Amino acid sequence: MRLLRTRAELHGFRTGRATDRPLVLVPTMGALHAGHLALVEQASREGEVVVSVFVNPTQFAPGEDYDAYPRDLDRDLQALAPLAPSAVFAPSRAEMYPREISVSVVPGPAADGLCGASRPGHFSGVLTVVLKLLNLVGPDVAVFGRKDAQQCLVIGEMVRDLDVPVRLIDHPTVREPDGLAMSSRNAYLSQEARTRAQALYRALATARRRLEDGERDTAVLVEAMRAELAPVDAIEYVEVRRVPDLAVPARTEGRLLLALAARVEPARLIDNLVLEVSDAGVRDASLFEQGDAAS
Numbered sequence: 547m548r549l550l551r552t553r554a555e556l557h558g559f560r561t562g563r564a565t566d567r568p569l570v571l572v573p574t575m576g577a578l579h580a581g582h583l584a585l586v587e588q589a590s591r592e593g594e595v596v597v598s599v600f601v602n603p604t605q606f607a608p609g610e611d612y613d614a615y616p617r618d619l620d621r622d623l624q625a626l627a628p629l630a631p632s633a634v635f636a637p638s639r640a641e642m643y644p645r646e647i648s649v650s651v652v653p654g655p656a657a658d659g660l661c662g663a664s665r666p667g668h669f670s671g672v673l674t675v676v677l678k679l680l681n682l683v684g685p686d687v688a689v690f691g692r693k694d695a696q697q698c699l700v701i702g703e704m705v706r707d708l709d710v711p712v713r714l715i716d717h718p719t720v721r722e723p724d725g726l727a728m729s730s731r732n733a734y735l736s737q738e739a740r741t742r743a744q745a746l747y748r749a750l751a752t753a754r755r756r757l758e759d760g761e762r763d764t765a766v767l768v769e770a771m772r773a774e775l776a777p778v779d780a781i782e783y784v785e786v787r788r789v790p791d792l793a794v795p796a797r798t799e800g801r802l803l804l805a806l807a808a809r810v811e812p813a814r815l816i817d818n819l820v821l822e823v824s825d826a827g828v829r830d831a832s833l834f835e836q837g838d839a840a841s
């Protein structure tokens with residue numbers, strides 16, 4: 547596992563590759579947990595892996611947790627070592643943004659609403675750094691976590707519309723035994739808040755059960771999720787959207803995203819389920835499926 551800190555070192559790695567296996571990028575902001583490691587494991591099955599570790603300043607709005615975001619590269623390298631990715635690209639801020647950025651990516655319609663509503667500029671920052679990473683690393687495949695479903699779909703629109711030559715994979719959300727989605731931000735939670743945070747997955751599981759029982763009224767599903775979210779400090783959104791374009795669905799069928807965001811002080815947590823709903827029943831689905839332009 548090589549640690550690459552500069553563009554020049556990354557370039558040396560790329561040009562010196564001695565394999566024709568596909569190159570697979572797993573972009574992260576570090577603070578790695580079992581969810582990230584599952585992405586790296588999936589990436590290893592696809593080809594030779596590069597993990598990037600970079601806390602991207604341009605996707606945090608003023609007042610968000612950029613400064614507090616956990617950073618511990620030594621710990622991340624230790625966590626990655628057993629999975630033996632070929633390289634870890636961990637550039638400094640100055641290496642990634644050597645000058646004030648004057649061009650950035652404008653997200654498409656999938657950025658409207660959900661997290662896009664409360665985090666103005668966030669998805670432009672994400673797309674800009676992801677495009678830079680894709681350009682610098684030049685992977686054949688990139689693996690993202692399904693937990694950040696809107697992020698995945700916004701990236702999918704960029705890859706499709708800007709003809710970025712990469713195949714995207716969304717890896718299923720990895721959960722704690724009680725259902726809480728793994729997230730670097732769970733580290734902010736006290737024991738008491740951690741218990742209340744279980745409400746997020748309970749809300750999603752309730753909506754799924756109601757769908758399995760035949761409920762097709764999205765207002766009823768949203769109300770059922772909101773009721774389960776009583777223990778959180780504030781609900782930011784609870785929505786049912788269509789995948790992959792994130793439009794509000796006219797009918798409760800096909801691929802659907804059940805998405806929610808809530809504050810469990812001091813953390814802002816998000817979670818979702820991606821489900822295929824049909825006459826045959828309800829099953830888990832992925833965000834990038836064969837036939838989607840980005841898959």
Ligand code: PAF
Binds near residue numbers: 573600675676694
């Ligand atoms: O999901 C993340 O960790 C980040 O948004 C990403 C994709 C690494 C871009 O900074």
